[in-house]
Amino acid sequence: MENTKEAQLQERIGRRLIFFPLPLQGHITPMLQLANILHSKGFSITIVHTNLNSPNPANYPHFTFYHIHDGLSETDQEASKTDILSLLSLLNVKCVEPFKQALAELLADNSGDPSACLVSDAILHFTSAVCKSLEIPRIALRTGGVCSFLAFAAFPLLLEKGYLPLQDDRLEDPVMELAPLRVKDLPAIKTSNPENLYELLQGMIQETKASSGLIFNSFQQLEELALSKLDQDFGIPIFPIGPFHKHFTTSSSSLIPEDHSSISWLDKQAFNSVIYVSFGSIAAIQEKDFLEVAWGLANSKHPFLWVVRPGLIHGADWLEPLPENYLEMLNGRGNIVKWAPQLEVLSHPSVGAFWTHCGWNSTLESICEGVPMICSPCFTDQFVNARYVSHVWRIGLQLENGFSREKIEMAIKMIMEKKQGGEFRERALDLKEKANLCLKPGGSSCESLQSLVNYISLF
Structure with missing residues (x-):
């Protein structure tokens, strides 16, 4: 019965969504959960992924997987284990051409459902320019919370006000513009290249604002004030449809074997x-x-x-x-x-x-x-x-x-x-x-998900 219902949904929508997760466990998991949620709403799903931390396609037989080379050398991969900032910066440079080629091939493929849009991790901000060049809408997924995203978006102001770079003698000071955060709570990375961090965050924020929409794994009642502020500041459709993992049970996306x-x-x-x-x-x-x-x-x-x-x-x-x-x-x-x-x-x-x-x-x-x-x-x-x-x-x-x-x-x-x-x-x-209530009919995340499905169906 469930399979028949799913087939009817897919026949009604008949559109493909292309997903591109950041290849880290904490980002792959919510991206694949989101893909499952939208698949249940009638979209067909293609996952573009790098050779670094590839998901296991056997866990997702209902998805199509498309592998690209991330261009990371063994030295790059080894260094990235201790320097996340370096990895994120490298991915935004070295994935550009292979991803552009992959997306072009997928858009030219007439054998399946036509593609409605790309859903990419907000940190992979280079995908914005690629989508623009290939004339396909991009929706960003931010895998963190709304409150922390607002803090990232405030970095130019925080630099201007002298909260950043972090200084040991100011760590306990309150950040009046982001109450109740103190300086020590700001989402900075200790790095010898702070300019690289600011550049990465500027790219993430600017290209998210330029996207067709923004999805959060959060819910209205948890981060209501932050969502309201973000809505004013960004001016794009925002869809808080979490908690993703509570929509239904899905396959494990763990990159490490679980000890049951x-x-x-x-x-x-x-x-x-x-x-x-x-x-x-x-x-x-x-x-x-x-x-x-x-x-x-x-x-x-x-x-x-x-x-x-x-x-x-x-x-x-x-x-x-x-x-x-x-x-x-x-x-x-x-x-x-x-x-x-x-x-x-x-x-x-x-x-x-x-x-x-x-x-x-x-x-x-x-x-x-x-x-x-x-x-x-x-x-x-x-x-x-x-x-x-x-x-x-x-x-x-x-x-x-x-x-x-x-x-x-x-x-x-x-x-x-x-x-x-x-x-x-x-x-x-x-x-x-x-x-639990936000996912039930009439709940905030349930309503937001339906709005997202309707929105994507118009592309």
Whole structure:
């Protein structure tokens, strides 16, 4: 029955959408989720992707995949592991010609549905000029939150006012133009080439303003003021249709194999008792900080599921820095895995809190499950997200000024045992309910999605 309905939808629309994700885990996942959402609305889908971090086509038999060479040398790829800014800048230069050729071929292909538009990651701003030259509309997807996007858009003003470049003696100063952010919360990257960062962001903002529309993996009730401000400033159609992952269950787009034994371990733990710890797919920490995390978790006396991704610790392959007999000492109270099925983990009844780097996907997933957060942001928009978690939505706390086992133990006990932790949880559950309601008929994201479908159908 469902297949018949889908076939009728596709017959009615008969248009293809071309997607081009930024080849990083936190960007590929929401792009493929969006592709699934729009496929369910009757569009056929083609995914253009680079050889760096290619998605697995076997997980998406209903999509067409088109591979392009990103032009990155082995040296480029190796350097990009420690210098994200360099990678983003290189992709915006080296992908231009291969992408232009790919898009031209796809537009000339008459064997399938005609192409309605390109949906590209906002950071891949070069796609704007390519689309203009080939006369196809471009819609940008911003995979982060609306509040952090506003902060990026404010960089010229922040430079003019002297908030940037970051200065150690001003880090605690409030940024009056972006309350409640402080200077230390601005989404800057520590780099020896700040001009490269400003150039990249200028390209992202300018070409987003020049696009035919902007999609967000967020919802109206979560970032209402920021959406209103963005609508005034940008003057293009904006579609907050998130949370993407709650529209329906889709295939995993994880680039790292997920360890599902973590779920059977969680099954044995008490309700709301476990701290889930994961710092995402890119962040790396020093060995001394890793050891503080390890002892902070152990000393808290709470069960924990800890994702230690290979590459998380500078100079180590995996768990070599752990003290001898550390896991044995915990007597089953701690479980360390290389990667976990995060959506399943966060929705598990035994998980009581999420210690996170505050990437947008993780932040939104935690909100959607009503799980309060301990925030340890590492770079860019994560600082903005952490500030909103702790001071606007008030569903968690931020660990500031580095890692120390004493602070970690105190934070865990506060969120798991104290009255304030219970208040975080109540507010998180309230936001969970709002996230669920926005996707129902008449809800803000449901209405915004229908507006997006109608809008694209006019191209």
